[in-house]
Amino acid sequence: MADSYYDPKDLRKFGKITEWSEELGTKFFDYYGKVFEEGALSAREKSLIALAVSHVVKCPYCIDAYTKDGLQKGITKEEMMEAVHVGAAIESGATLVHGVQMMNKYNKLSM
Amino acid sequence: MATKSLKAQGDELAVSNKQLEILNGGIFADGELPYFKDKINQIGQFPLRPKKLEVLQINVGYMCNQVCEHCHVDAGPDRKEIMTRETMKQCLEVIKNTGAHTLDLTGGAPEMNPHFRWFVEEAAKAGIKDFIVRSNLTIIRANKKYYDLPDFFKKHNVHVISSMPHWTRGKTDKQRGDGVFDKSIKALQELNERGYGMPDSELRLDLVYNPSGAYLPGDQTAMEKDFKKALKEDFGIQFHNLFAITNLPIARFLDYLIASENYEDYMYALVEAYNPAAVANVMCTNTISVSWDGWLYDCDFNQMLDLKVASKVKHIKDYNEDILNDRNIIISQHCYGCTAGAGSSCQGTVA
Ligand code: SF4
Ligand code: SF4
Numbered sequence: 240m241a242d243s244y245y246d247p248k249d250l251r252k253f254g255k256i257t258e259w260s261e262e263l264g265t266k267f268f269d270y271y272g273k274v275f276e277e278g279a280l281s282a283r284e285k286s287l288i289a290l291a292v293s294h295v296v297k298c299p300y301c302i303d304a305y306t307k308d309g310l311q312k313g314i315t316k317e318e319m320m321e322a323v324h325v326g327a328a329i330e331s332g333a334t335l336v337h338g339v340q341m342m343n344k345y346n347k348l349s350m
Numbered sequence: 351m352a353t354k355s356l357k358a359q360g361d362e363l364a365v366s367n368k369q370l371e372i373l374n375g376g377i378f379a380d381g382e383l384p385y386f387k388d389k390i391n392q393i394g395q396f397p398l399r400p401k402k403l404e405v406l407q408i409n410v411g412y413m414c415n416q417v418c419e420h421c422h423v424d425a426g427p428d429r430k431e432i433m434t435r436e437t438m439k440q441c442l443e444v445i446k447n448t449g450a451h452t453l454d455l456t457g458g459a460p461e462m463n464p465h466f467r468w469f470v471e472e473a474a475k476a477g478i479k480d481f482i483v484r485s486n487l488t489i490i491r492a493n494k495k496y497y498d499l500p501d502f503f504k505k506h507n508v509h510v511i512s513s514m515p516h517w518t519r520g521k522t523d524k525q526r527g528d529g530v531f532d533k534s535i536k537a538l539q540e541l542n543e544r545g546y547g548m549p550d551s552e553l554r555l556d557l558v559y560n561p562s563g564a565y566l567p568g569d570q571t572a573m574e575k576d577f578k579k580a581l582k583e584d585f586g587i588q589f590h591n592l593f594a595i596t597n598l599p600i601a602r603f604l605d606y607l608i609a610s611e612n613y614e615d616y617m618y619a620l621v622e623a624y625n626p627a628a629v630a631n632v633m634c635t636n637t638i639s640v641s642w643d644g645w646l647y648d649c650d651f652n653q654m655l656d657l658k659v660a661s662k663v664k665h666i667k668d669y670n671e672d673i674l675n676d677r678n679i680i681i682s683q684h685c686y687g688c689t690a691g692a693g694s695s696c697q698g699t700v701a
Contacts, residue, residue: 251618282572310561311568313576315518 250300283312290319291326352417355426356605363605364424366656373599373683377614383621386685393626397678400648403671404636407454407650407696408433408441410466411642414458415492418513418526420560422654424601425458433642435465440666441640442472448671451479454637454696456650459489461496474506482509484558484696487537488530500537504544509554511593511696512538515562517580525562538587547589555588558698560595564612566619566690567594570699593698596620598651598687620686628693628701634679637696640666648679650696655684 257264275285286308293301309319356364363369377383390396412429414421433441445453453473460466460483474481483503490499503510514534515525522531538555541547547555557577561567574592581587597603599616607613634648638659644666647653661677663670693700 251622277572282569283576307565310563310565313516313559313568313573315521 245299247299247303250303253300283314286312286314287318287322291322294323295326295330352419352426352602355412355417355424355428356602357424358426358428361605363601363608366654369600369604370655370657370682372604372608372613377617378683383617383683386681386683389621389624389686390626390629390681393629395629398629398632398634398681400675400677400679401635403448403450403638403675405452405454405633405638406441406445406448406450407456407637407639409456409639409641409650409653410438410458410460410463410469412458413462414486415462415489416459416486416527416530418602419606420525420562420597420603422598422600422603422651423458424654429458431642432463433465433644435468437642437644437666438465438469438472440644440669442469442476444666444669445473445476445478448669450638452482453478453480454482454484456484459486460484461489461499467502470502470506470508474508480509481507482511484511484513485537486526487512487514487534488526490537490540491533500540500544500546503541504546504553507553509556510541510546511556511558514557514559514577516559517577517584521562535585535587538581538589539585542586542588547587549588554590556591556593557589558593558595560597564607564610564616566596566623567694570594570692591698593696594692594694595696595698596687596690596694598684600651600654600684617683617686620690623690624686625689625691625693625701628689628691631693631695631700632685632688633695633697633700634688638674646674651684651687652680655682657682 254268257268275282275289280288286305289301290305290309293305306319378385387396390398409423411432412423412425413427413432414425414429415427417426455470457463463469470483485499489496491497512534513526515522519531522534523529538547541555544553545551546553559567559573559577567573570592573594577592578589581589599607599613604613607616634652637649639647639650639653641647641653645653646659646661646664646666646669647657648659657680658664659674659677660680661674663673688694691699
């Protein structure tokens with residue numbers, strides 16, 4: 240058994256999830272593949288979104304995968320870091336906007 | 351940034367046997383990853399056989415004014431291997447008699463061979479359809495004696511193919527050395543001024559993109575679009591096509607992969623991206639590569655691994671197309687680099 244929760248080598252085995260549920264696994268990978276195809280958004284733009292989201296959901300596998308994907312697409316490190324800041328800004332904004340809920344509740348409960 | 355070739359450093363990887371030991375051993379010998387041979391056997395392509403000869407690639411020497419980190423030739427200013435005029439004459443004989451429509455001069459920096467201009471002039475007379483010189487661009491700005499190269503290329507209608515790792519200074523200089531980006535830009539502008547790379551121009555100027563690190567190249571068409579946009583907007587530069595090339599785990603790139611502990615992951619990535627549809631068109635199937643000392647190889651990569659053709663005819667002086675065509679191409683795990691994704695050859699993707 241591995242002695243840490245995350246092993247970078249596990250990313251190589253991602254495809255194996257279909258072994259325990261072929262139908263759902265295949266449906267997922269079909270969907271996933273389709274999402275990242277060139278569409279109204281370019282594959283490059285999608286890669287940067289994916290990188291930002293990877294940070295927000297804090298998935299080390301996705302961070303590795305989309306840093307590499309960005310390099311493959313010629314995306315610069317400055318663009319990558321800006322994308323991460325976009326993710327971080329939304330994430331902190333999302334935390335802070337709940338402050339309004341807190342304020343509402345506070346005000347409602349207070350005389 | 352390296353300043354010397356592996357050979358000059360006395361690095362053990364400068365020896366081709368050591369490289370082959372790595373490529374054939376480790377994760378492949380353990381059975382973790384399949385041998386290339388077994389992979390292509392599954393689609394009935396083993397042994398890999400040549401088709402009609404179309405390209406004669408001549409490596410006129412390993413001397414170069416650069417020491418790029420990823421260089422599979424392990425070229426550099428300290429490399430003294432240079433093709434003699436005698437060997438060039440033997441090549442010219444073959445050029446005149448072969449059906450190959452493309453002549454591809456490579457190096458090192460081919461322009462540094464003292465007989466380079468003579469050879470181009472002589473070879474240009476042979477009526478080759480596509481006459482390529484792989485110029486690293488900076489050589490054009492390296493020294494006054496090379497400043498007139500753009501005119502020389504134009505005079506002989508040479509097809510210039512040049513490497514450009516990225517449209518930004520930082521990434522380009524990291525892979526190829528400080529100052530390379532600015533010199534390359536200047537050289538491209540000089541070529542443009544002569545008419546090279548213009549949309550309707552017959553003076554062909556193509557760029558080669560290969561990744562600056564342990565990852566595979568992205569989609570060639572998308573990369574070309576990005577390169578064209580950035581170079582045009584930032585520097586007014588135009589060119590015809592961009593060829594995306596995968597780095598093969600040979601010489602300095604192999605050394606980098608091992609030193610940065612990326613070797614295994616990179617080989618996994620290559621094997622995972624293996625595309626059976628690319629096998630039939632790998633460049634060794636229509637190319638012969640000649641080394642500075644006249645030996646024949648299936649490709650420039652096999653040349654660097656010193657895997658001479660498996661044929662009775664092994665040297666340019668004994669050249670015989672029929673005998674040569676009846677050979678099996680020598681392969682090893684580096685060949686995964688030619689079949690990854692859309693495939694990779696000296697002219698970009700193949701599938
Ligand atoms: S990659 Fe090309 S320019 Fe760079 S050192 Fe090698 S031969 Fe010279
Ligand atoms: S490395 Fe050479 S021999 Fe191997 S597939 Fe590529 S071109 Fe052919």
